[in-house]
Amino acid sequence: xxxxxxxxxxxxxxxxxxxxxxxxxxxxxxxxxxxxxxxxxxxxxxxxxxxxxxxxxxxxxxxxxxxxxxxxxxxxxxxxxxxxxxxxxxxxxxxxxxxxxxxxxxxxxxxxxxxxxxxxxxxxxxxxxxxxxxxxxxxxxxxxxxxxxxxxxxxxxxxxxxxxxxxxxxxxxxxxxxxxxxxxxxxxxxxxxxxxxxxxxxxxxxxxxxxxxxxxxxxxxxxxxxxxxxxxxxxxxxxxxxxxxxxxxxxxxxxxxxxxxxxxxxxxxxxxxxxxxxxxxxxxxxxxxxxxxxxxxxxxxxxxxxxxxxxxxxxxxxxxxxxxxxxxxxxxxxxxxxxxxxxxxxxxxxxxxxxxxxxxxxxxxxxxxxxxxxxxxx
Numbered sequence: 001x002x003x004x005x006x007x008x009x010x011x012x013x014x015x016x017x018x019x020x021x022x023x024x025x026x027x028x029x030x031x032x033x034x035x036x037x038x039x040x041x042x043x044x045x046x047x048x049x050x051x052x053x054x055x056x057x058x059x060x061x062x063x064x065x066x067x068x069x070x071x072x073x074x075x076x077x078x079x080x081x082x083x084x085x086x087x088x089x090x091x092x093x094x095x096x097x098x099x100x101x102x103x104x105x106x107x108x109x110x111x112x113x114x115x116x117x118x119x120x121x122x123x124x125x126x127x128x129x130x131x132x133x134x135x136x137x138x139x140x141x142x143x144x145x146x147x148x149x150x151x152x153x154x155x156x157x158x159x160x161x162x163x164x165x166x167x168x169x170x171x172x173x174x175x176x177x178x179x180x181x182x183x184x185x186x187x188x189x190x191x192x193x194x195x196x197x198x199x200x201x202x203x204x205x206x207x208x209x210x211x212x213x214x215x216x217x218x219x220x221x222x223x224x225x226x227x228x229x230x231x232x233x234x235x236x237x238x239x240x241x242x243x244x245x246x247x248x249x250x251x252x253x254x255x256x257x258x259x260x261x262x263x264x265x266x267x268x269x270x271x272x273x274x275x276x277x278x279x280x281x282x283x284x285x286x287x288x289x290x291x292x293x294x295x296x297x298x299x300x301x302x303x304x305x306x307x308x309x310x311x312x313x314x315x316x317x318x319x320x321x322x323x324x325x326x327x328x329x330x331x332x333x334x335x336x337x338x339x340x341x342x343x344x345x346x347x348x349x350x351x352x353x354x355x356x357x358x359x360x361x362x363x364x365x366x367x368x369x370x371x372x373x374x375x376x377x378x
Contacts, residue, residue, distance in 0.1 A: 009156045009157070009158070009251075009289065009324075009374070009376050010154055010155070010156045010289075010376075011154075011155050011156070011260065011262055011263050011266065011322075011376050012153060012154045012155075013153050013266055014151070014152070014153065015151070015152070015153070015154050016149060016150070016151050017133065017135075017149070017150055017151070017152065017154055017293060017295075018138060018147050018148070018149045019132055019133055019147070019148050019149075020141070020145060020146075020147050021043055021044065021129045021130075021131065021132060021145045021146050021147075021148060022129070022141065022144050022145035023044050023045075023046045023127065023129060023144055023145055024046070024048065024127060025046055025048060026046065026143040026144060027044055027045055027046025027047070027127070027143065027144075028044065028045055028046065029043070029044050029140055029141075029142070029143070029145070029146060030042055030043055030044055030045060031043045031044075031137050031146060032137065032140075033137050033138070033139065033140050034136060034137060035136065035137045036135075036136055036137075037131040037134065037135065037136070037137060037148060038131065038134050039130065039131055039132055039133055039134050039166050039274075039276055040130050040131070041130060041131045042128045042129070042130055043129060043130065043131050043137070043145070043146045043148070044128065044129050044144075044145050044146060045126065045127065045128040045129070046126075046127050046128075047124035047125065047126055047127070048124060048125045048127055049121065049124055049125075050106060050121050050122030050123050050124055050125060051121070051122050052109065052119055052120065052121045052122070053102075053103055053104050053106070053119070053120045053121075053122075054117050054118070054119050055100065055102075055103075055117060055118045055119075055120070056115075056116060056117050057071075057072075057086075057087050057100050057116060057117065057118045058115075058116025058117070059116060060098065060100050061087060061088075061089040061098050061100065062089065062098065063089060063116075064116075065112070065113055065114060065115060065116030066113050067113075068087075068111060068112070068113050068116050068118075069111060069113060071087050071088060071089050072086065072087050072111055072118070073085055073086055073087055073088065074086045074087075074102075074108045075108065075111070076108050076109065076110060076111055077107065077108065078107065078108050079106070079107050080102040080105065080106060080107070080108060080120060081102070081105050082102060082103065082104055082105045083101050083102065083103075084101060084102050085099055085100070085101055086100055086101065086102050086108070086118065086120075087099070087100040087118070088100070100118075102120055103120075104120060104122050105122065105123065106120045106121050106122040106123055107120065107121055107123075108120055109121045129145065131146075131148050132148065132164055132276060132278075133148055133150050133276045133293055133295055134150060134274075134295050134296070135148045135149050135150030135151075135295060136148070136149050136150070137149075150293070150295040150296075151295070151296075152293055152294045152295035152296055153266055153270060153292075153293070153294040154291065154292070154293055154294075155217075155251070155263055155266065155267070155291065155292040155294075156289040156290065156291050157217070157249040157250055157251045157281075157289060157290040157291070157292070158250050158251060158252060158253050158289075158290075159239070159249075159250045159253075159254075159281050159290065160239060160240065160247065160248060160249045160250065160277075160278070160279025160280060160281050160290025161226075161230065161234065161239050161240070161242045161244060161247070161248045161279045162215070162240070162242050162243075162244055162246055162247030162248060162279040163240050163241065163242075163247060163278060163279060163280065164247075164276070164277070164278045164280075165193075165214045165215055165246075165247050165276075165277060165278075166193075166214065166274060166275065166276045166277070167191050167192045167193045167214035167215060167274070167275065168191075168192045168193065168272055168273065168274060168275070169192070169193050169195060169267060169270050169271050169272065169273055169274075169275050169294070170188075170189055170192040170193065170194050170195065170271065170272075171195045171267065171268050171271050172184040172185065172186075172189070172194050172195060172196055173195070173196050173197040175197060175264075176197045176198065176219065176258050176259035176260070176261055176263075176264035177197055177198045177258040177259075178196070178197035178198065179196070179197060179198060179199045179200075179201065179256070180194070180196025180197060180199065180200040180201070180204050180216070180218055181201055181203070181204050182201065182203040182204045182206075182207040184196070184204065185204050185207045185208045185211060185213065186211075187211060189208065189211055189213050190211050190212040190213065191212055191213075191214055192213060192214060193213075193214055193215040193216070193217060193275045193277060193292075194208065194213050194215070194216050194217070195216075195217045195218070195264075195267045195268075196216060196217070196218035196219070196259075197218065197219060197258065197259055197264070198218075198219045198220055198252075198256050198257055198258045198259060199218065199219065199220050199221065199222070199255075199256040199257070200216055200218040200220075200221055200225075200248070201225060202222075202224075202225035202226075202228040202229050204216075205225070205229045205246075205248065206229065208245075208246055209244070209245035209246055213246050214246060214247065214277075215246055215247040215248070215249065215275075215277045215279075216246060216247075216248050216249070217249045217251065217267065217277070217292060218248075218249075218250060218251070218259065219250070219251055219252040219256075219257045219258055219259035219260075220250060220252050220253055220254060220255050220256050220257035221248070221250050221254065222254070222255060222256075223254050229244065230242065230244060238280075238281065238282045239279060239280065239281045239282075240278065240279050240280025240281060240288075240290075242279075247277055247278070247279040248279060249277060249279055249290045249291075249292060250290075251263055252324075260324070260334050260376065261334070261361055262322065262334075262376070267292070270294045273294055273296065274294070274295065274296070275292055275293065275294050276292075276293045276294075276295065277290070277291065277292045277293070278290060278291050317337060317340060317356065317370065317375065318337065318340070319336075319337050319338065319339065319340065320336055320337060321336065321337045321375060322334065322335075322336055322375070322376040323335065323336070323337060323358060323373040323374060323375055323376060324373065324374050324376055325358065325366075325368055325372060325373055326372055326373065326374055327368070327369075327372040330358075330360070330366055330368065333358075333360050333361070333366075334360070334361055334376070335358040335359050335360035335361055335366075336358065336359050337356050337357070337358060337359075338357045338358065338359040338365060339356065339357035340356050340357075341354075341355060341356070341357070345367070347369060353369045353370070353371070354369070354370045355367050355368060355369055355370060356368065356370050356373070358373065
């Protein structure tokens with residue numbers, strides 16, 4: 001049986017998107033406000049202190065801690081190579097010799113005559129962040145990062161694996177209910193974001209990795225196929241750090257689930273355009289959704305989306321709004337609200353609840369409790 005979660009997903013053909021690109025620790029900003037950037041433009045960089053190695057040199061040499069400095073060949077602040085001699089003890093006219101070599105490449109950070117220990121720190125790690133999306137530098141966060149702004153389409157998914165990547169969109173199926181099988185992953189898919197329909201198979205995922213596909217966007221995936229592809233059970237509380245060779249974004253849920261007609265149509269109309277995608281998913285506080293961003297629109301945006309998930313405006317349910325039903329017997333169905341009756345209605349559980357009428361994509365009209373739908377923001 002197919003299973004899905006309950007977000008208010010965004011499927012917007014046109015919007016202004018702002019992404020905050022922040023360093024893990026304070027560093028240098030490499031761009032100015034107003035600069036135009038590409039997805040790979042390095043916008044900020046920093047150096048993270050390397051790991052430390054603590055050696056009990058006095059104990060190894062068999063000396064008192066207070067005598068440690070006498071036997072050190074390297075002083076605080078001096079660089080050392082891996083396996084380089086840093087301390088020695090010679091006794092009995094050279095008949096007894098004990099040596100201490102550095103286990104890592106780095107810098108002598110501390111020599112303690114109290115503990116007899118020597119601390120060596122590895123070389124700093126250079127960390128840089130790119131713009132991720134092409135656009136303009138809308139704001140600077142001094143010492144921390146920047147905010148990049150672009151106009152384009154935004155599609156949020158239910159679940160993703162893998163991190164940020166980009167590539168041209170390639171539609172591999174004819175309809176949103178078609179299964180993405182391995183034969184549809186062709187050599188010309190290399191380096192691209194491949195769009196499937198209702199399901200992607202484990203074999204298709206593996207072939208995509210072999211052919212160098214950057215990402216796959218599909219309506220659903222079987223849990224067993226995802227486990228087979230990853231090699232382990234995935235925790236859906238937070239994802240995005242998986243190193244699996246591509247980024248997978250599931251737009252509807254687990255199981256064979258037809259991709260929303262609106263989502264499929266938007267992706268199909270954007271075929272051959274650059275898409276920036278990120279599979280990072282977080283279902284705890286500060287919800288993060290996997291996303292497909294298609295930049296480069298040149299008409300006025302309809303709303304502004306912040307990457308923190310906050311919007312400039314919010315609105316309640318109204319007629320014509322696109323929703324997905326998230327409970328049986330119409331689980332997964334998508335349609336538009338056709339009516340919002342005011343009186344409470346009695347349902348099968350004998351409870352009296354507020355309901356709404358939904359005109360489904362197949363033309364049927366059904367009555368469901370308002371709590372049993374999620375809004376698909378357009």
